[in-house]
Amino acid sequence: MKEQWIxxxxIEGxxxxxxxxxxxPMAMRLIRSRAGLSEAEVRAYLYGTLDDLADARLMKGMTEAVELLCQKIQAGATIRIIGDYDIDGVNAxxxxxxxxRRAGARVDTVIPDRLKDxxxxxxxxxxxxxxxxIDTIVTCDNGIAAAKEIAYAKELGMTVIVTDHHEIPYREEPDGTRTMILPPADVIVNPKQADCPYPYKKLCGAAVAWRLVEVLYQEAGVPREEFLRLAQFAAVATIGDIMDLTGENRILVKYGLRQLEQTDNPGYRALLAVNGLEGKKLTAYHIGFVIGPCINASGRLDTAKRALELLGAGTAAEAEKLAGDLKALNDSRKDLTAKGTEEAICLVEETELGxxxxxxxxxxxxxxxxxxxxxxxxxxRYFRPCFVLxxxxxxxxxxxxxxxxxxxFEEMTKVAELFTKFGGHPMAAGLSIPTENVEILRKRLNENxxxxxxxxxxxxxxxxxxxxxxxxxxIIRExxxxxxxxxxNDKPLFAAANVRVKSARIIGKNRNVLKTVLEDAKGSRLEGISFGDVEADLNYIESKDTVCLxxxxxINEFQGRRTVQAVIESWR
Incomplete structure (x- = not known):
């Protein structure tokens, strides 16, 4: 696929x-391109702490939600948390x-079954x-799009508190204005509400829940240290739900990753161990591509209750068994995903879908x-919006x-009548649709x-x-x-021109790694490694005297030897 390098x-000064x-100066250029140009923005980017987070009580509905929960706890009312089956919902x-429970509530949990519910x-x-x-339902990572369902709960006399982070559903009026559709819950806590004064809008569902617990603990007199110990769960969810690593999310994730390295949670400790990450410096990559998929695999192929049980495991033995089960589920998920992806590629390549x-x-x-x-x-693969049904x-x-x-989400809203249910973000969405509307959906989305x-x-x-x-x-240390x-907050990418590839070979058990030795015009050499379509890359660079990359x-550490290597994103 052709691509445009930009x-x-x-940035001067x-x-x-x-x-x-x-x-x-090079490092400062990179920092300012991500943080902002001012000294204050640079300082916040480099040294921001949890003390720099906005007051949680600024979030619309936060004070009312905690007051209501305190009343329910004092009255001995039964509370049920209804979450979601993905990494955000499980951690939330x-x-x-x-x-x-720490605040004294009589509470249980239900995570919907992906297939049944x-x-x-x-x-x-x-x-x-x-x-x-159950007297009171508290949602987390869901609920904002469930107006009909929550109205039913209210008809049955139940109290409902919604905590969520998804986009607010809306109705497009004839004059082009939008009318927001909020569920009739007793309280809604979602920073994306139009009149919510909380300054940072990009929290995941678990982070919203974490801030709620902060205020609840303040009211209940629980030491702040106990609230801080829950940061690792909100951090894992933030990465796993692919939220922007800017502002408050960046602060939370930096803190949470360091906490997770020394975690006292038996479940995460066991999951790190079974994936060979115990004692290692953790990065967002480890959460996004190793730990996160294990948590998500539970809700995908079995029931997310297993993942929730892992996080709540009371003993190392229980945690080790559950962690092993989740890793096995994720391995199975990888095989099924590869099969489904190949089938999808065939449809795009061989039918009019292409x-x-x-x-x-x-x-x-x-x-x-x-x-x-x-x-x-x-x-x-095709750099096009894609729905898989x-x-x-x-x-x-x-x-x-x-x-x-x-x-x-906006494009789906334009054809909302086709769906039984839908919701999501600018970059991702979920839906239910009658079978007879599948081809109509394809046609309408493309017409629009x-x-x-x-x-x-x-x-x-x-x-x-x-x-x-x-x-x-x-430069690597910086x-x-x-x-x-x-x-x-992407990894910095650098361009280098007029590079000779002195040697190149495909390695790895799955032959998916291209190992190279690079040399510039002045004779400086650097080892290179790249992934992706390595056969095509090898054929390409062998046909050229010099390449740009x-x-x-x-730093690559192997058998006690430290060498600098270039991880290559693209050749041309």
């Missing part, structure tokens, strides 16, 4: 700040149940709660829990993954699509030109100041 705008913060549920709160779960004598700008791929036999992962893989117990279910320039040819060319931004002779340990890396320098 150098980040040059780095010298003075570089001296003040004790880094090179654990945070809330831990916090409410679908996403979030529903009438079946509400009826179950009523039959069990002509569409918005891909709507119907895989009836695919495990519905894998639809989002497969949609993401197809989106990456599969047969559920009632109708068709699916997930979508988008590209910049295509607001998935305004993506241009330019929009469908991947943009690969890089930070600066850095000849490989300057890719040494000093790059560590920019961690944790993730969405909206985008890369990230890092």
């Amino acid at each position: 150098e980040a705008p040059r 780095n010298q003075e700040l570089a001296e003040k913060f004790g880094v090179s 549920t654990h945070i809330l149940v831990t916090g409410l 679908g996403y979030g709160i529903n009438e079946h779960l509400i009826e179950q709660a009523k039959e069990a004598g 002509k569409d700008r918005v891909l709507v791929i119907y895989l009836p036999d695919c495990h519905e829990s894998l639809a989002g992962i497969i949609a993401g893989r197809i989106r990456e 599969t047969d559920g117990e009632e109708g068709v279910k699916g997930s979508g993954r988008s590209i910049p320039g295509y607001h998935m 699509c305004r993506l241009t040819d330019e929009d469908l060319v991947p943009k690969l931004p890089y930070d600066a030109v850095l000849p490989i002779q300057y890719a040494g340990e000093q 790059l560590e100041l920019l961690e944790p890396f993730g969405k909206e 985008l890369y990230y320098p890092e």
Whole structure:
């Protein structure tokens, strides 16, 4: 696929700040491109702490929610937390149940079964709660789009508190204005509410739950240290739910990762051990691609109750068994995902789907829990918005993954009448739809699509030109100041031109790694490593005298030997 390399705008005036913060001008350029240009913004980016988070009571509904919960606790009312089956929902549920029990609540939890219940709160779960004598339902990572369901709970005389972070559903009026559709809950805590004064809007569901527990503990007189111990769960959820690693999220994740390295939670300790991460410095990569998929695999192929049980495990033996089960489920999930992805690729390559700008791929036999992962893989391969749909117990279910320039939630809102249920973000969405509407959805989304040819060319931004002779340990140490890396705080990428590839070979058990030795015009050499379509890359570089590359320098430690290597993102 062709791609466009774009150098980040040059930032001038780095010298003075570089001296003040004790880094090179190059490092300061990278920091300011992410943090902002002012000294205050740089300082917050580098040294922000949990004390710099906004007052949790600024969040609309926060004070009222905690007051209501305190009343329920004092009255001995039964409370049920209804979470979600993904990494955000599981961690949010654990945070809330831990916090409410510590504050003296009579509380239990329900996480919907992905296949039987679908996403979030529903009438079946509400009826179950009523039959069990539950007085109050607290949602986490769901509920904001459940107006009908929550109205039913209110009809049954139940108290409902919604904590969520998803986009607020709306109705498009004839004059083009939008009317927000809020559920009739007793209290809603969601920073995305239009009149919510909380300044940072990009928290995940677990982070919203974490801030609620902070205020609850303040009211209950619980030491702040106990609240802080829950930060690791909110941090894992923030990474796993692919939230922006900016502002408060960056602070939370930095703190939570260090906490997780020394975790006293038997579940996470066992999960780190079974994945070979015990005692290692943890990065967002380890959560996003190792730990997170194990948590998500529980809700995908079995029941998310297993993951919740892992986080609440009381003994090392119990935690070790559950962690082993989750890793085995994730290994199975990888195999099923590969099979589904190949089937989706065949449909795009061999049918008229390949002509569409918005891909709507119907895989009836695919495990519905894998639809989002497969949609993401197809989106990456073809750089087009992609929905993967599969047969559920009632109708068709699916997930979508988008590209910049295509607001998935808004585009779905334009055809809302086609869905039984839908919700999501600009870049991702979930849906239920009658079988007969699948082809109509594909047609309507493509008719409405305004993506241009330019929009469908991947943009690969890089930070600066850095000849490989300057890719040494000093710059690598400075790059560590920019961690944790993730969405909206990407690893820096550098460009190098006129590089000769002195040797190249494919290695690895799955032959998916290209190992190279690079040399510039001055004779400086650097080892390189790249992934992806390595056969095509090898054929390409063997046909060229010199190449340009985008890369990230890092230290490779192997058998006690430390060497600098370039992790190569792209060749041309």
